[in-house]
Amino acid sequence: KKLILIFGENGIGKSNLASSFFMLSETLRTMDVRDIMQSILEDPDRLKNEEFSRFLKMNYKDIETLIHENKMVNSDEPMSLEFGFRLQDKKGRWKKGRYILETNDNQIIHERLEYTLLKNRGAYFDITPAKTIISPKIFLGNTAYQEIQKSCDMYWGKHSLLAILMHESKDKSDNYIKKQLSENFNSVIKFFSRISCKVKIGSRQERGIIGLPPEIFSSFDEGNIPTSRESILDKTENMLNIFFKNIFTDVHGVYYKRTYKENRINYKLMIYKYIAGMERELPFSLESTGTQSLLELLPFMLVVLKGSVAIIDEFDTALHDILVESLVISLNENPNGQLILTTHNTLLMESDIPKESIYTIYETENGSKKIECITQRPDNKIQKNTNIRKQYLAGGYRGIPKKIHIDFNQLLKTLKKDSMG
Numbered sequence: 001k002k003l004i005l006i007f008g009e010n011g012i013g014k015s016n017l018a019s020s021f022f023m024l025s026e027t028l029r030t031m032d033v034r035d036i037m038q039s040i041l042e043d044p045d046r047l048k049n050e051e052f053s054r055f056l057k058m059n060y061k062d063i064e065t066l067i068h069e070n071k072m073v074n075s076d077e078p079m080s081l082e083f084g085f086r087l088q089d090k091k092g093r094w095k096k097g098r099y100i101l102e103t104n105d106n107q108i109i110h111e112r113l114e115y116t117l118l119k120n121r122g123a124y125f126d127i128t129p130a131k132t133i134i135s136p137k138i139f140l141g142n143t144a145y146q147e148i149q150k151s152c153d154m155y156w157g158k159h160s161l162l163a164i165l166m167h168e169s170k171d172k173s174d175n176y177i178k179k180q181l182s183e184n185f186n187s188v189i190k191f192f193s194r195i196s197c198k199v200k201i202g203s204r205q206e207r208g209i210i211g212l213p214p215e216i217f218s219s220f221d222e223g224n225i226p227t228s229r230e231s232i233l234d235k236t237e238n239m240l241n242i243f244f245k246n247i248f249t250d251v252h253g254v255y256y257k258r259t260y261k262e263n264r265i266n267y268k269l270m271i272y273k274y275i276a277g278m279e280r281e282l283p284f285s286l287e288s289t290g291t292q293s294l295l296e297l298l299p300f301m302l303v304v305l306k307g308s309v310a311i312i313d314e315f316d317t318a319l320h321d322i323l324v325e326s327l328v329i330s331l332n333e334n335p336n337g338q339l340i341l342t343t344h345n346t347l348l349m350e351s352d353i354p355k356e357s358i359y360t361i362y363e364t365e366n367g368s369k370k371i372e373c374i375t376q377r378p379d380n381k382i383q384k385n386t387n388i389r390k391q392y393l394a395g396g397y398r399g400i401p402k403k404i405h406i407d408f409n410q411l412l413k414t415l416k417k418d419s420m421g
Helices: 014-027 030-042 044-048 050-059 063-070 142-155 161-171 176-180 183-193 227-247 289-305 321-333 346-350 388-393 408-420
Strands: 003-007 079-088 094-103 108-116 121-127 132-134 196-201 204-209 222-226 251-261 264-275 278-283 309-312 338-342 358-363 369-373
Touching: 003 321, 003 346, 014 063, 014 079, 014 196, 014 309, 014 338, 030 161, 079 183, 094 121, 108 161, 108 183, 132 142, 142 161, 142 176, 161 176, 161 183, 196 289, 222 227, 227 251, 227 264, 227 289, 289 309, 289 321, 289 338, 321 338, 321 346, 346 388
Parallel strands: 003 338, 003 358, 196 309, 309 338
Antiparallel strands: 079 094, 094 108, 108 121, 121 132, 196 204, 222 264, 251 264, 264 278, 358 369
C-alpha cells in the first residue's frame, strides 16, 4: 500500500512501531561508527568539541547501544525484528522478500535475508554464531564473495552483514564490491539504504535518513555544502518558495543567506513575511513550532515521491488539522514509494484517503499490541457512505482512549493532605 495511517490512544505503541524501522536504519550505519571512532583516536582533540560529541552520540550508535535502547524492558529473551518487503523488477513484476535480525543483550545472534536470487526466491544469507551461509549467487565474481566472507568472519555480530556490505560498497574508491553485487542484490541494498524515519520519543525527536537522492538536502533550514552543489541550493530555494507561498498567505518569499569560505557554503534560511502592515525579513529559526516542523517533515515527504519508504511518527504534531489533511491528500495523489504515518488527527478518516489505508493499534487481553486495517475487521461492514471517524470515535475499530472523568480538586486536596501530614 502506498499510504498507511496508524491511529491509537496515547502510550499504546505507535512510536515503538516507528522505532523498529528507525532501529533497522541505525543498524545499517554501525560500520560507519567504527570508522568515525578510528578517526577520533587519530585526532582526539575533536572529541573535546561539545557540538561534535553531541552529534556523534545522536547520530551514530553501535549495536550494543541500539539493543539497549530498543529491547523490551526486563526481558531475558532475544529481540527479533522481521521486515517483509516487495520490490519491482525491470519487467514491472513485484517480488517479495524478508529480512530477519535477532539479538541477545549485546550483539546480533541471527541474520537472514530472502529475496529473488536469479529467478526463484532463496536465502541470500543465513548467519548465526555457529554457522555462516552466504549464497555465492549474490556476487558476480568469486573474489568479492571471498572478501565478504572474510569481513563477515571479522565483524559480524557487532555489525550486520547488510551493514558490512553497505559499508564495503561505498568505502572502496573504485566501488569494486558494489560492481560485484548481483542486480537483484543491488536493488535490495538500495531499498534498505533509502528507508527514512522520523521518530518522536517523549520530548526527544530523532531523525534518521540513510541515503537521500542528491537533489534533496537532509537539512533545509541551515547547513554547510561544497560550492559545487550551489546549483542544488538554488533549486531548493525555488522549491521552498513554492511550498511556503502555497501554504501561508503572509509569506512573501524565502531565500538562503550564504557565507562563502574556501570551497564551502554556509547557508541559513531567511523568510519574508507580511507583519503589522509591512513586509519584514527574519531568520526562519524565529518561525513558529508548526512552521519549523513543516520544514523538518519536507525531506521525508519528498523521498516518498522518489520511490522510497518513509515512516513519520506523530505527523500531525504542532500542525493544524486542515493543513495535515491537505498534505496527506496531496501526498496520496502521486506516491511512488510508501508513506507510513502515526497520527491522532481523526479528521483524516473523513477525507478522501482510501479506507484500506487506515489502521488502528490496540492492546489485546494478554498485553500484546495488534495492528489492524479497519477493512479487515470481520464485525465491521464498511459501505461507501460509512462515516469511518464516527465509527472509530464510538469504539468500532478499537484503538481509542476510554472516556474518563478526573476530579482535579481531589488531586489538589491529596497534595495538601500529604504536605500537612
